């Protein structure tokens with residue numbers, strides 16, 4: 001039961017991440033420049049990888065979040 005719940009949760013997260021990535025890709029294709037505030041320091045992030053993680057490379061290194 002617990003395993004199936006966790007698997008379902010994992011699938012939902014993956015779907016959400018895919019949706020966000022597709023959305024960001026489409027907007028970028030249309031010439032939009034996306035930025036989100038870093039969840040650690042609040043600095044605007046424009047690098048696609050940083051945007052996807054909502055954390056800047058500097059803060060990602062400092063917090064050890066290498067995901």
Ligand SMILES: [Zn+2]
Pocket residue numbers: 038039040041042043055056058059
């Ligand atoms: Zn930051």
